Amino acid sequence: MERAVAPKKKSDKFKKLRMEAEALLQQGTGAAQAVPSNILELIHEFQVQQEELEIQNEDLLRAQQEITRLQMEYMDLYEFAPCGYITLNPKAIITRINNAGAELLGADKARILGKGLVTWIAPGSQSLYYAALQKAGETGQKQSPGLQLIQGKASTLWVRADITADRGETAVVHRWRIVLTDLSREKEIEAALRQNEETYRAMFEHNQAVKLMIDPETGDIVDANSAAAQFYGYPLEHLRSMRIFEINTLPPEEIRAKLALVRRGERYHYQFRHRLAGGEIRDVEVHSGLFQMKGRPVLFSIIHDITERIQTEKELLLQQRLLSIRNRINHIFLTVPDDEMYAEVLKAFLGGTQSEYGTFGYFDERGAFVAPALSRDIYWEKCNVPDKEIIFQKGTFSGIWQEAIQTRQAVIQNTGPFRTPPGHIPIGNTIVVPVMFRGQVISTIHLANKSGGYDDNDRQLLESIAQDLAPVLYARLAQKRQEAQCRQLEEVQFFLLQCGADGEDFFASLARFLAQCLGMDYVCIDELMPDNLSTRTVAVYYEGRFDDNVTYTLKDTPCGEMVDKTVCCFPRDVCALFPKDEVLRQIRAESYVGATIWGSNNRPIGLIAVIGRRPLLNMETAEAVLKLTAMRAASEMERRQGEKVLQDSEERYRDLFDNAPEGILVADSETRNFLYSNSAITKIFGYSAEEILGLRMDDMHPHESLPFALRAFNSIACGKNKKTTNDIPCMRKDGSFFWADISAVNAVIKRKAVVIGFVSDITARKQMEDALRISLKEKETLLMELYHRTKNNMQVIMALLDLKAGALEDPRTVAAFQEVKTKIKSMAMVHQKLYQSKNLSSLDLGEYMRELAPMVLESHLSGGDRVKLRFDLQSVQISIDSAMPCGLILNELIVNAVKHAFPAQRPGEILVGVRACGTTGEIELKVEDNGVGLPAGMDFHAAESIGFQSVRLLVELQLRGKIEVTSRQGTQFTISFKEQERKRV
Secondary structure (H helix, E strand, C coil): CCCCCCCCCCCHHHHHHHHHHHHHHCCCCHHHHHCCHHHHHHHHHHHHHHHHHHHHHHHHHHHHHHHHHHHHHHHHHHHCCCCEEEEECCCCEEEEECHHHHHHHCCCHHHHCCCEHHHHECHHHHHHHHHHHHHHHHHCCCECCEEEEEECCCEEEEEEEEEEEEECCCCCEEEEEEEEEECHHHHHHHHHHHHHHHHHHHHHHHCCCEEEEECCCCCEEEEECHHHHHHHCCCHHHHHCCEHHHCECCCHHHHHHHHHHHHCCCCCEEEEEEECCCCCEEEEEEEEEEEEECCEEEEEEEEEECHHHHHHHHHHHHHHHHHHHHHHHHHHHHHCCHHHHHHHHHHHHHHHHCEEEEEEEEECCCCCEEEEEECHHHHCCCCCCCCCCCEECCCCCCHHHHHHHHHCCCEEECCCCCCCCCCCCCCCCEEEEEEEECCEEEEEEEEEEECCCCCHHHHHHHHHHHHHHHHHHHHHHHHHHHHHHHHHHHHHHHHHHHCCCCCCCHHHHHHHHHHHHHCCCEEEEEEECCCCCEEEEEEEEECCEEECCCEEECCCCHHHHHCCCCEEEECCCHHHHCCCCHHHHHCCCCEEEEEEEECCCCCEEEEEEEEECCCCCCHHHHHHHHHHHHHHHHHHHHHHHHHHHHHHHHHHHHHHHHHCCCEEEEEECCCCEEEEECHHHHHHHCCCHHHHHCCEHHHHCCCCCHHHHHHHHHHHHCCCCCEEEEEEEEECCCCCEEEEEEEEEEEEECCEEEEEEEEEECHHHHHHHHHHHHHHHHHHHHHHHHHHHHHHHHHHHHHHHHHHHHCCCCHHHHHHHHHHHHHHHHHHHHHHHHHHCCCCCEEEHHHHHHHHHHHHHHHHCCCCCCEEEEEEECCCEEEHHHHHHHHHHHHHHHHHHHHHHCCCCCCEEEEEEEEEECCCCEEEEEEEECCCCCCCCCCHHHCCCHHHHHHHHHHHHHHCCEEEEECCCCEEEEEEECCCCCCCC
């Protein structure tokens, strides 16, 4: 059934053609005016239509030409388009294809047309192709499956097929239009992107650097790597669900502002503080860059933990500040006097911490804080507190100042303003650092009003400075106290030098001076009784007057505690410590300090006690003053005691001098005149006591010995020798000579230099010594003759043995004779050594062994020099009684080694050693060989051979020593003994 076509209205174009045709007719001849009007209208209508047709014909011609041109351009576009265009009929047969399509299918158009496209589709893609055709036909929507085409036998190609269906009103497909697009380049790009993606993920995931991807708009963490999860302490999936605001410690507004700067490319580097899962805050350095990720902008951030670096930088800055302040303070302490030193140090503290206000000083002996240095320009000019002080008494400390002193730790408060006295400068923040030395607070550093408040860096800085400052400040304070003490001690010394010069009793003057010097109320100076249990006062000064001297016992008194001590001090509560002391209670004593007066024999002879009604603050000064005065009091007390002793002992001394059995002479050191003599001298020299006093030292000696006597006297008189002893000839009154033993010393008697001589007559002793000397010489001559004859007799014996051995044929008997001969020769050598020695009582054992050993070896060795000797000998002196057995022992051991240690003509070596053991006093004789050693299981001490038995007997009975035998790579005999005193008959 055909649809009715509605008449078309004339368009504006036809209206225009009609107007043009009418205009042409109006230009015709006027003949038409004679024709009837109706005919003229028809003619006119006809002519107009004719003109319209001509015009339309021209327009159609131009339109046809344009259509032809467009058709040619379309064909060019269709045929030469870069994509393949294919048209299929309803049976999916190719009815039309362009050049690009034929090229993609890899065949000529002639071979392609009339065939199904499935011919060129790989089997794995055919199901996708049919499904796309069906869906496009059913829905009318374009389908774009990716298909693999077959080009030849081995070549394939990936394409995208954009399939659309032309359907009629009944939804029946009239044809399919397919556009094929080569995907080989896209596949390559996709593979490259996939590889890049994998590389990126590997680098992102496995790199040790902390990496985050953040949405710059929302702050969401889009992605994070494992290093980030490990650093922040969150599970990786949880971290990817977080926002950067949960990690960055900045306010969210500041974080968004910084994200915006990165998004605009204005800033790429930041330092933040990030919070970890456990709450720890770490300093981080963040490098961020903007890039596209799945079509949206993302910030890629690489994060480095710089906490340690920041801490190191802070510590370095702190050390630089510390070094600067420390150097300045050291310079101040070395160059600035006390009056200005504290103020200059405080300026260094204020400048180093940018503080406005501060206090620096020290604690005195009473516990008060003395502040020579305040921020005076503020304290005095701006502070309106009345009665400003620079000394803060003990007990007035409060607030953080008291807390720092009690806890001995630095205290910081930044939560001001603080409560202060009316008119005080407002305090917004403050820090107090105690200065400690040897466990005591000796000062405090108090600073206030720093812009921004104080932190740990300020605390560390000031604590370090306080630690360095403490010993220097303590030394400065100690020096100051020492200087004050020295001035006081100088006053004490000056007093002690002139004390007693005005005729006043020394101890009374000393007691009054001590009370005034130390500011004490009661002074008592005592002399100890011999039992050291009681004393008698020699001066008592109390409240400006002197009390009578008394005797009292020391029990239950502080003076009793002081005996045998140099100084004893009770700075407070002395009454409570000694409740039984009535005197302390009567004078209401609070403090006590005393010193023992020591005599020249290091025994206590007296006491000084100083008592006050107030606690004693300057203990060091008081103790130093008492030590000094005790020494001067000791000399005065001993002088008084000595005067009494001298008076009591003068008569005893005269009796001893006169009745001494030894002669005593006292001569003037300059004139050599005799000043004193005792009764023994008159008996020795034959002069009376009166005659002795008129003589000189020169008169007591014969002319020959006088020069020697004068030299000895002068050496004593001038002090070159303090004492001399001489045996010298002297001359009696009758002119006879005698030998005297004179011991002389120099001395001072009654302020005169003298020489005291002690004289004994030793003539009889001299005569006896001469007789003994002659007798000894005769005995030495006889002994030398005895040694010589003994040696000669032994040589005769050896000669006889040689004669007898020459007549023998038995080798064993000859060997026995030879062995006896060697032993006799070793004993003869001892006598030869003694005969040749200057000392007839001993000889050098080392030298004896060096000469004896080769002789023994040569007499028993028949194999040339196959056995060699080696020596390790020291020079050791021994007596003949020890030398004889040592020689016999050496003979036996060398003979034993030659016979048994080196069988079958085996070469070897024998070591002979002698040394003295300095620690034990023993002498050690060693004989060692490198032979075959003793038989296995052999016990030297149980051996029955005559040689070993002889050695044991010689060691044990003659030398009274011990022998040790070892057999490792040879045999070693070690004999140790001590040289013994032997009685000779």
